Amino acid sequence: MRKSLHNRGFLPGFGMTMGYTIIYLSLLVLIPLSVLFLKASTMSWEQFIGTIMDTRVLASIRVSIMTSFFAACLNAVFGVLVAWVLVRYQFAGKRIIDGIVDLPFALPTAVGGIALTSIYAENGWIGQYLAEWGIKVAYTPIGIWVALTFIGLPFVVRTVQPVLQDWDLQMEEAAATLGATRWNTFWRVVLPHLLPAIITGFALAFARALGEYGSVVFISGNMPLKTEIVPLLIMTKLEQFDYAGATAIATVMLVISFVMLLVINYLQWKINKFDAAR
Known part of the structure; x- marks a missing residue:
């Protein structure tokens, strides 16, 4: 029974x-x-191609994909670092920092966008010092990158953190006993174990960044051919009652996102298969 x-x-x-x-x-x-x-x-093939191949549409797709990719890459690196600190070290205020990581989840994206714009504008707390070096963040693709990094960090941290918590420290001790340095231990022992989780976090951060609107619309400046992202262009099409054009752009972004996630999942499957065969 x-x-x-x-x-x-x-x-x-x-x-x-x-x-x-x-x-x-x-x-x-x-x-x-x-x-x-x-x-x-419902659109003819000529209308669909004409909508997608428009210079403004291609520019917005390029801006969205490139900034989302670089933001996900940055989060993949520093997200692992943050997760490592939260798991491996004990220090005052650890619970506070651990809660701050989830702040982009709870914070309305529009509020985050306004805060980032006020900080990184040329007269902002950080932007005024960057301006002295000729670096402009707000109303440039760099600003989009900053906003997408802000909203994507928790995905990597919360994906890698449980894997680190379940990691057997005896594996590192065995590597040290065999004469491996700390860097070799991390590179050859720890990192291969974390890689599937890192790829998963990267994919989640990348997918989230592609569809982000609220935090980007304020800091980007929304300049066509320069800092205009796809979600904003879709909203513009809808405001102009061009529903067919908005649908066509959304369909292309859906296909691009699906293909990229498929490739990432395939790479993750290959890595898991390789680890299982070792």
Whole structure:
């Protein structure tokens, strides 16, 4: 009897839970995305290509992808550093810093954008000193990068942190016993174990950055061909009642995001497979 209950678990059987899962995903994900593709299919191929190949659209796609990618890369590096400090060291105010990491989750993105703009503007607390060196952050692609880094950091930290907490320190002690330096131990022992989590955090931060609007719209300046991001361009199309054009741009970004996430998941699968074979 206990064995039967253990195998079945406390939730209903596979058929019922799978049915609820499909219905839930369909209502929240599959159906809305299908409607997006159906709306885009109402355009002729010439209209679709003409909308996507517009200079302003291509520039906004380039700005969104490049800034999101660089922000995710920066978070992948410093997110691991923050997670390492929170897990490996005990210090005063640790709980406060641990809570601050989640602040971008709770803080309205518009508030974050206003705060970053006031700080990094040429007359801001930090921007005034950067301006002396000829570095302008606000109303430039650098400002977009800063905003996307701000909202993406928690994804990497919260993905890597549990892996570090479950890590067996005896592995590092064994490496040190065999004569490995601290750098070699981290590079050859710890980092391969963390790499799947880092890639997952990178993918989450990158995907979140691609669709970010609130924190970027204030600090970017929204200059077409320079600092205009795709979400803002879609909103502009909607305000102009160009629903077909907005749908076409959204469809392209959806495809780009799906392909990139697919590639990242494939790399993660290959890394896990390689680690399992070692």
